[in-house]
Amino acid sequence: MKIAGLDMYFRLPISREIGLGKGGISCSVKSLTHVLTKPEGGHGVILYPGGAAEALYARPGQYRLVLKDRKGFVKLALKTGASLVPVFTFGEVDLFDQIQNPLICRFQLFFKKLFRFTFALPLGSGFFQTSFGLIPRRKPLFTVVGQPIDVVRVENATQEEIDELHQKFIKQLVNLFDTYKYEYLVNPEERILELK
Secondary structure (H helix, E strand, O other): OEEEEOHHHHOOHHHHHHHHHOOEEEOOHHHHHHHHOOOOOOOOEEOOOOHHHHHHOOEOOEEEEOOOOOOHHHHHHHHHOOOEOOEEEEOHHHOOEEOOOHHHHHHHHHHHHHHOOOOOOEEOEOOOOOOOOOEOOOOOOEEEEOOOEOOOOOOOOOHHHHHHHHHHHHHHHHHHHHHHHHHHOOOHHHOOEEEO
């Protein structure tokens, strides 16, 4: 199983070596296609469709996913015949908070528009205190894995086929969240999965 990361990280010398050493790959279509179409089969990729944009929405207790207009992973699944497996981690948004500053927010959005990616400024814990720092807060994480969605290989998928599979994936992901939130969240009735 490979973890896909921003292509930019695999272009920088030190982060590239660290990423490759940990078994990571670039999230470029070329890299993903290479892994998913190996002749011996059996290779999977962990991909975060929301990417860095989703990190900007991360706030403790608020579950927001950038997924509505992210359909490239569905198109790739159709092209390669790779199954889609919805996975959700409860508690991940509680590890960090974001710096709440309008000036920084405007800069992040400008940077994203200019370079097609952005960076989050997380607030976590420090080495000797827990009020601020870059270390994740000590919070439990619970990852749940849904049923695989089998995908029939379609070389040139129509927009209708892409949209249909995308909706099926979203529906299963939301059902996964709604099913397990009662087991892993405090005040589950108040928690919803917001899609952007």
